[in-house]
Amino acid sequence: MSQSFAEYYQNVRQRQKRESLLWSGGILIVYLYSGYVSEFSWSVVWQGFPHLFDYIDEIMPVLHWPQLLANGHTKGSLAYWGYRLHIQLPLLGQTIAVAIAATLLSSFIAALAAFPAAGNTLTHPVFRYSLRSIAAFCRTMPELAWAVMFVMAFGIGPIPGFFALFLHSFGSQTKLFYESVEVTSDKPVRGLRALGASRIERMRYGLWPQVAPTFLSYTFMRLEINFRQSTILGLVGAGGIGQELMTSIKLDHFDQVSIVLLQIIIVISVLDYFSGKLRHYLLEGANHA
Incomplete structure (x- = not known):
């Protein structure tokens, strides 16, 4: 008995090693071919590496400790560096509002579409694949392409950004959501079906409690992505x-590029911190309930 198990174990190990070598070799071939097609060159990387941080050095503000807290007319002061904050902060708030609005609306609609789009909810195939096709089209189009189309329709402003983020987020969230639904356990659903529950009730009480934490996590992650986008x-x-960032880059206002990037980094860090806290609070509350 022990001898046969040892032979079986060795066969399994050998098969795993062969498969690992085959997969590793295949990935290496694809990797090398991709580098060849994209004209990747180690010499270019080596020559450019010393200049990797030149742009960062270029955009760093010139601050002097003696004048650090002086008024906005004194070079080297914080006030002089942030002389456009009264313009940038409202724009930053606008960006946050657009990201939140697009994320909440797209996630809500995606959550509704995910259940009929999932393969384990007994939805008619025509309806299911229609939803999947719409979601695939929305996420296939890059946000920039959507934004260009809406800028041509509505003009410059936050409205094109909202619609671009909403459509792409809807497509991405729908796919993530219905894949989460498809990997749920069917035991609660079968129990509810045996009790005579309707399809909506089976989704609400059998599937939703299983996927709600995942939906919530994906929504917070999408909020961070949408703000960056x-x-x-x-x-x-x-x-x-x-x-404002693109205008500063085009006009070579390097000091303003740095302060805008700093604001973006701070907001993303704050969003990441509070989204983690809120997610933990909601999930812990759900578990205790």
Whole structure:
């Protein structure tokens, strides 16, 4: 008995090693071919590496300790560095508002669409694949492409940014959500079906409690992504702090590039911290309940 188990174990180990070597070799071939097609060159990397932080050095503000707390007319002071804060902070608030609005609306609609789009909810195939196709189209189009289309329709401002983030987020969230639904346990659903529960009731009481924490996590993650993406959408005139950042880059106002980037980093850090706290609080509350 022990001898046969040892042979079986060795066969399994050998098969795993062969599969690992085959997969590793295949990934290495794809990796090398991708580098060849993209014209990757180690010499270029080696030559450019010493200049990697040149731009960061360029945008760093010139601050002097003796004048640090002086008024806005004194070079080297914090006030002089932040002379456009009265313009930038409202734009930053606008960006946060657009990201939150797009995330909440897209996640809400995606949560509703995820259940009929999942393969384990007995939805008619035509309806299910129609929802999946719409979601795939929305997430296939980059946010920048959506933003350009809406800028041409509505003009420069936060509205194009909102619609661009909403559509792309809806497509991405729907896929994540219905895949989460598909990996749930079917035992609660079968129990509810045996009790005569309707399809809506089976989704509400059998599937929703299992996927709610995952939906919540994906929503918070999407909020952070949307805030970062909204800064990039300023490149095409979608408003917010991103437009201020792109304007500063184009005009070579390097000191303003750094202060805008600092604001973005601070907001993302704060969002990450509070979203983690809120997620922990809601999940702990749900578990205790």
